Amino acid sequence: GAVVSQHPSRVICKSGTSVKIECRSLDFQATTMFWYRQFPKQSLMLMATSNEGSKATYEQGVEKDKFLINHASLTLSTLTVTSAHPEDSSFYICSAREGGRNSPLHFGNGTRLTVT
Amino acid sequence: LAKTTQPISMDSYEGQEVNITCSHNNIATNDYITWYQQFPSQGPRFIIQGYKTKVTNEVASLFIPADRKSSTLSLPRVSLSDTAVYYCLVGDRNSGYALNFGKGTSLLVTP
Numbered sequence: 001g002a003v004v005s006q007h008p009s010r011v012i013c014k015s016g017t018s019v020k021i022e023c024r025s026l027d028f029q030a031t032t033m034f035w036y037r038q039f040p041k042q043s044l045m046l047m048a049t050s051n052e053g054s055k056a057t058y059e060q061g062v063e064k065d066k067f068l069i070n071h072a073s074l075t076l077s078t079l080t081v082t083s084a085h086p087e088d089s090s091f092y093i094c095s096a097r098e099g100g101r102n103s104p105l106h107f108g109n110g111t112r113l114t115v116t
Numbered sequence: 117l118a119k120t121t122q123p124i125s126m127d128s129y130e131g132q133e134v135n136i137t138c139s140h141n142n143i144a145t146n147d148y149i150t151w152y153q154q155f156p157s158q159g160p161r162f163i164i165q166g167y168k169t170k171v172t173n174e175v176a177s178l179f180i181p182a183d184r185k186s187s188t189l190s191l192p193r194v195s196l197s198d199t200a201v202y203y204c205l206v207g208d209r210n211s212g213y214a215l216n217f218g219k220g221t222s223l224l225v226t227p
Contacts (some may be wrong), residue, residue: 006159032213043203044160044217057144093159102148102207107159 002028002098006108013084013115021079021111023094029074030096034105035067038051038091048111117141120204123224134191136221137202141185141192147207149180149187154201154220162188163212199225 003026006082007031013019023033036044048069049057056069066088068080077096081088097103121139128134140149144146152160164171164188166178177190191198203220 004159022215036217043219046215046217049215091157102146104150104162104165105152105160107152108161108164110157112157116162 002096002106003093004096004106006111008111009109011094011114015085015115016026016083018080018082019084019113021081021094021113022068023077023090023096023108024098025075025096025098025106028096028098030077030098031074033071033077033094033096034078035069035079036093036095038110044093047079050079052077067082068103081113084113086115089113089115119206119216120183120218122202122204122218122221124219125224127226128194129226130195130225131193134164134194134198134225135165136189136191136202136204136223137186138189138206139186140204140206143184149178149184150205151176151178151187151189152203152217154203155204160203160217167210179216194223194225196225199223 005026006021033050035047037047038044039114046059047062050071051070052071052074057066066082071077091110095105095107150165151163153163154160164176164178166180168180171178179188201220201222203217
């Protein structure tokens with residue numbers, strides 16, 4: 001089946017630094033990838049849609065200058081949390097579809113970000 | 117904004133059948149219903165997807181009535197390892213609500 005790989009699985013950084021998270025579709029091409037954030041005991045919240053070769057589409061309330069998304073190829077999207085602060089500490093998860101709009105989403109295993 | 121409603125939590129004993137129902141009154145004609153399972157500190161995992169009637173795979177069944185305004189995920193003979201949060205997602209032809217997760221159902225399976 002389709003596999004989405006996310007790296008790193010866990011990262012701790014100091015306040016004010018930037019952190020990059022990679023998301024790769026290993027055995028399929030993904031023209032579109034999706035980034036989610038999940039706080040403890042809450043559901044997943046869609047942050048943005050990453051489009052290969054073009055700018056990402058951000059959900060309302062998500063700062064595009066803080067959460068930089070780059071979708072450089074059909075198999076790689078990156079999320080950079082810039083100037084991270086403790087309130088950015090969360091579980092970040094990427095996903096991608098192997099096929100059309102009604103195809104199931106395949107998720108990475110998430111990245112636990114802790115900002116100290 | 118989630119288009120689905122599920123029970124917040126359910127409890128079951130090992131070996132029982134568990135049925136989780138999701139309401140989606142505003143489902144569009146061409147939308148599919150997809151269920152995911154999520155364990156703590158992991159990304160969600162696809163369980164099953166359907167459009168109408170009944171779909172069955174190696175882990176679950178999905179029952180969808182004729183009006184498609186609800187669906188029921190059926191997990192046969194659950195084990196402790198089925199303790200997880202279960203989400204149903206429904207597509208929307210205009211704005212891609214298949215991307216938005218509701219609160220999900222937290223299933224606890226005990227011995």
